[in-house]
Amino acid sequence: MTKDQFPPALLDWLRTSKHLAILTGAGVSQESGIPTFRDALSGFWSRFDPMQLATPEAFDADPSLVWGWYEWRRSQVLECQPNAAHRAIAELAVQVQRLTLITQNVDGLHERAGSPDVLCLHGSLHRPYCRACGEPHRLPQRDASRPPKGQPMPPPACASCGDHIRPGVVWFGEVLPADIWTASEKAAGSCDLLMSVGTSSLVYPAAALPRIAHRKGAKLVQINPEPTSLDPLADVNLRGTAAQLLPHLLR
Numbered sequence: 054m055t056k057d058q059f060p061p062a063l064l065d066w067l068r069t070s071k072h073l074a075i076l077t078g079a080g081v082s083q084e085s086g087i088p089t090f091r092d093a094l095s096g097f098w099s100r101f102d103p104m105q106l107a108t109p110e111a112f113d114a115d116p117s118l119v120w121g122w123y124e125w126r127r128s129q130v131l132e133c134q135p136n137a138a139h140r141a142i143a144e145l146a147v148q149v150q151r152l153t154l155i156t157q158n159v160d161g162l163h164e165r166a167g168s169p170d171v172l173c174l175h176g177s178l179h180r181p182y183c184r185a186c187g188e189p190h191r192l193p194q195r196d197a198s199r200p201p202k203g204q205p206m207p208p209p210a211c212a213s214c215g216d217h218i219r220p221g222v223v224w225f226g227e228v229l230p231a232d233i234w235t236a237s238e239k240a241a242g243s244c245d246l247l248m249s250v251g252t253s254s255l256v257y258p259a260a261a262l263p264r265i266a267h268r269k270g271a272k273l274v275q276i277n278p279e280p281t282s283l284d285p286l287a288d289v290n291l292r293g294t295a296a297q298l299l300p301h302l303l304r
């Protein structure tokens with residue numbers, strides 16, 4: 054899909070927008086080489102269901118299995134670079150009057166692309182903390198001598214209470230950080246244009262945000278090579294990849 058195939062109204066909405074909200078999912082990092090959540094499991098991990106591994110119950114049952122999985126994902130992310138989609142979103146923040154960027158991703162690639170004040174709904178792979186006392190834990194950026202082999206790995210012990218350090222992500226069944234959710238809900242309820250990029254729109258409450266914006270009369274644009282449950286609601290569905298299409302939205 055090329056720029057001249059974009060509905061002209063879309064570029065007008067963008068140019069006249071007083072407040073653009075963008076919600077991203079795993080699809081926006083797919084072209085950086087990070088598999089989407091649904092296909093995040095290969096090799097040793099392909100025998101597990103991500104929805105099972107990404108739960109407090111799984112960590113309590115087998116901390117090494119879950120910690121190993123997150124260290125493996127973190128090592129993948131540290132070997133990747135933001136792609137043209139991340140960079141276009143960072144540039145859009147300069148070109149529009151006001152941009153609120155909300156992500157479900159835990160990879161930190163929006164921040165690495167230069168996007169300011171990213172609302173990370175589901176936390177980050179780079180901000181682990183103690184399961185018991187909440188003490189933040191600093192991880193070595195890259196331990197070249199011992200790259201994760203994609204096997205279980207015992208989690209570090211907390212320096213202050215000795216309990217397990219856990220990944221700094223929001224697991225299924227856990228509530229989202231209240232301040233970040235409140236800011237995201239507010240942005241969805243006050244934006245005049247919301248773009249949903251690279252998400253299957255299945256996980257709640259994140260998936261409610263485009264629906265809140267739509268209910269409040271905002272224009273809804275979806276960028277995804279595949280159809281999702283959001284299609285019928287969207288004013289424009291751009292069928293293609295994030296890194297191919299997003300740069301076309303820039304002036």
Ligand SMILES: CC(C)NC(=O)[C@H](Cc1c[nH]c2ccccc12)NC(=O)[C@H](CCCC/N=C(/NCCC(=O)O)S[C@H]1O[C@H](COP(=O)(O)OP(=O)(O)OC[C@H]2O[C@@H](n3cnc4c(N)ncnc43)[C@H](O)[C@@H]2O)[C@@H](O)[C@H]1O)NC(=O)OCc1ccccc1
Nearest residue numbers: 078079080089090091157225226227251252253257294295
């Ligand atoms: C699955 C779903 C049915 N379950 C939920 O939503 C649950 C339960 C629930 C709550 N409310 C509900 C209401 C209805 C139904 C269920 C619920 N929600 C929760 O548990 C939430 C917490 C949810 C957060 C979980 N943590 C994640 N991540 C961090 C960890 C980690 O990463 O390991 S969610 C994780 O999965 C989601 C994956 O979705 P996507 O990012 O969209 O990725 P996916 O692979 O699915 O799709 C990729 C898309 O990209 C497209 N694509 C591919 N390539 C490209 C490309 N190149 N360009 C563009 N697009 C592309 C594809 O076509 C595809 O459409 C993301 O949110 C991601 O962060 N907490 C909670 O509600 O707390 C309060 C509470 C507590 C107790 C009981 C009730 C309420």
Ligand SMILES: [Zn+2]
Nearest residue numbers: 183186211214
């Ligand atoms: Zn502790």
